[in-house]
Amino acid sequence: MSINPVFDDYFFHIKQGNKKECFNTIKKAVKEGIGIKDIYLEVFYPAMTKVGELWEANKFTVAQEHLATAITQRMMSYLYSNHFNFSIEHYKAKIIITCAGSELHELGARMTADLLELEGYDVIYLGANTPVFTILKTISSEKPDFIGISCTMSFNIKYTKELVEKIQKANEDIKVIVGGRAYSIDNSLIEYVKADFYGDILDNTLKFLEENKKDLVNNE
Ligand code: B12
Numbered sequence: 001m002s003i004n005p006v007f008d009d010y011f012f013h014i015k016q017g018n019k020k021e022c023f024n025t026i027k028k029a030v031k032e033g034i035g036i037k038d039i040y041l042e043v044f045y046p047a048m049t050k051v052g053e054l055w056e057a058n059k060f061t062v063a064q065e066h067l068a069t070a071i072t073q074r075m076m077s078y079l080y081s082n083h084f085n086f087s088i089e090h091y092k093a094k095i096i097i098t099c100a101g102s103e104l105h106e107l108g109a110r111m112t113a114d115l116l117e118l119e120g121y122d123v124i125y126l127g128a129n130t131p132v133f134t135i136l137k138t139i140s141s142e143k144p145d146f147i148g149i150s151c152t153m154s155f156n157i158k159y160t161k162e163l164v165e166k167i168q169k170a171n172e173d174i175k176v177i178v179g180g181r182a183y184s185i186d187n188s189l190i191e192y193v194k195a196d197f198y199g200d201i202l203d204n205t206l207k208f209l210e211e212n213k214k215d216l217v218n219n220e
Contacts, residue, residue: 003034003042011047015054017067019074026075036079036118040111041202044072048107072107080114091122093145093213098126098135099180100149101159108180109150115202116148121209132163139171145213148199150180154189157182161193168194175212177205 006029013021029039051068054060060068097113099106106128113125124142126135139147147167151160164176179199183189190198196212199205 003029003038006034006039007043007046010043011050014047014051014068014071015060017064017071019071022071022075023078026078030079030083036083037115037202039079040076040115044075044107045111048072069107073110076107076110076114084114084117088120088122092120093209094122094124094142095146095148095209096124096126096135096138096142096144097148097150098130099128099156100130100132100135100151100163101156102129103151103153103156103159104128105150105152105181108152109148112148112150112179112199112202112205116205116209119206132159132166135163136166136170139167139174144174146175146177146209148177148179148205149195151178151182151189152180154182154186157189157193164193164195175208177208179205 006025009025010022013025026039026043029043030036048068051060051065055062055065095116097109097116099109109127110125113123117123124138124144126138135147149160149163151157160178164178167174167176175196177197177199178190178193178195183198184200197205197208199208
């Protein structure tokens with residue numbers, strides 16, 4: 001089964017707010033051998049982007065957008081609890097994923113967290129709207145090798161920059177990765193936040209992690 005019909009079906013059903021058929025579509029795709037990564041990146045990601053376009057064009061109410069988001073979050077939770085491996089003994093490295101400032105868009109961060117976990121990383125996912133000082137506290141206690149910060153709205157970029165600066169000042173060994181829609185809309189923000197890496201697509205992020213984890217792994 002190719003991924004395109006899965007996207008077509010999922011988007012059709014999410015537009016109707018039909019969680020039962022969204023669930024059936026995803027369950028069927030898994031049964032037919034479509035991988036979790038493809039479902040996240042080729043179904044959920046474009047479906048949510050299209051939901052945004054409908055909302056922007058006044059063809060979708062805020063309630064319809066909220067419902068679509070909630071359905072997709074439920075699908076991710078279903079996949080996470082049924083298809084992830086919780087018995088890994090040796091992770092490749094530890095990474096915290098978070099959003100700074102008043103960032104409420106959490107799906108991209110969560111998707112990134114899940115996909116890195118699927119690749120064998122020990123991921124601590126802090127979600128949206130996380131105050132800078134609590135992120136720094138978590139870094140002190142968890143001692144991660146990497147931190148990933150997601151930003152969608154450009155008004156949150158100053159908090160991301162502040163967080164990047166504070167992490168780099170206090171923890172020379174931690175590599176900071178940024179990602180999210182804010183940077184794909186305005187590329188100059190990548191230079192502005194001065195992180196160690198900008199993760200545009202997942203494979204590039206995985207390559208960066210692989211190349212930089214070698215001397216860092218602390219969870220033997
Ligand atoms: C759902 C949604 C919401 C929900 C979010 C709920 C939630 N729990 O996440 C709610 C209702 C809260 C919301 C609020 C708002 N939203 Co909104 N929202 C969306 C929508 C429809 C989908 C977002 C999404 O989940 N996308 C799918 C994810 C998977 O994509 P992604 O985040 O880009 O992530 C991918 C990559 O970027 C990458 N990635 C992401 N993070 C990271 C981090 C790292 C480290 C790495 C390596 C990679 C990475 O991985 C993902 C997979 O490739 C988008 C439309 C869109 N085009 O995205 C609008 C959108 C982002 N929202 C928009 C707006 C305007 C708003 C509001 C200002 C509306 C308002 N007037 O209140 C508020 C702002 C709230 C805030 N303070 O943050 C606009 C932004 C326009 C702009 N100026 O940039 C958009 C684009 C809609 C539109 N077309 O106009 N929104």
